[in-house]
Amino acid sequence: MEKVPMTVEGYRALDEELKRLKTLERPAVIAAIAEARAHGDLSENAEYHAAKERQGWIEGQIADIEDRMARAQVIDVSKLSGSQIKFGATVSVVDEDTEEEARYQIVGEHEADVKSGRVSITSPIARAIIGKETGDVVEVLTPSGAKAYEITKVEWV
Numbered sequence: 001m002e003k004v005p006m007t008v009e010g011y012r013a014l015d016e017e018l019k020r021l022k023t024l025e026r027p028a029v030i031a032a033i034a035e036a037r038a039h040g041d042l043s044e045n046a047e048y049h050a051a052k053e054r055q056g057w058i059e060g061q062i063a064d065i066e067d068r069m070a071r072a073q074v075i076d077v078s079k080l081s082g083s084q085i086k087f088g089a090t091v092s093v094v095d096e097d098t099e100e101e102a103r104y105q106i107v108g109e110h111e112a113d114v115k116s117g118r119v120s121i122t123s124p125i126a127r128a129i130i131g132k133e134t135g136d137v138v139e140v141l142t143p144s145g146a147k148a149y150e151i152t153k154v155e156w157v
Contacts, residue, residue, distance in 0.1 A: 003073040005087050005121060010111035011074045018065045021058055029055045068110060080156045083133045087121055091129055092153035096137065101152075106130070125149075 006014075029051055036048035077088035085091055090105040104119045104126070112120035119126050128138040129151060137150045 001071055004068060004071045004108060006068075006072045006074055006108040007088060007111060008074055008076050010108050011069065011072055014065050014069055014072075014110070018062065018069070021062050021065070025058050026055075026062070029058055072108075077156055082156075083154060085129050085132050085151070085154055087130075088156065090117075090155040090157050091151060092155075093129070093149040094152055096148040096150055102149075105157075 032051040033048065033055065036042075036045055036051050039045055039047065042048050075088055080086070080088055085106070087106055090103060092101065092103045094101050103117050105117060106121050106126045106129075107118045109120045109122055112118055112123065121127075121130075124142065125140050128140045129136075129149075132138055132151055134151055134154055137148055140147050140149060
């Protein structure tokens, strides 16, 4: 079984989603199925079929989250340090062409949210900066072409 790196916050979010699915969504869909069954003929009962489809989706989500949690290698970023970039680091970079600054935290795949500055460890920017240090310049292949970034700061927050 392949371990998947994950921050403490990411694991906590998965756990909360799992609890929500099991305690709210699952009972609600079971009640909807029971109510739809009470309406009679199931072969032409759209409510019943929609509820069964929703139940299948919920059970799939539960199985997926349980699998990710079982394979999680939870890493507490607050206990990490050093000048070399690795999983969990928050890195500030400057685009060498536009002088535009950006700040990214390297997180697990399911935690990634570029709008909030959280990039997947498998993303092109993360793969380019892993192992580098402040002052290094990296080249990243983006959909709009190659970009050069200078690493200005490495934090462990």
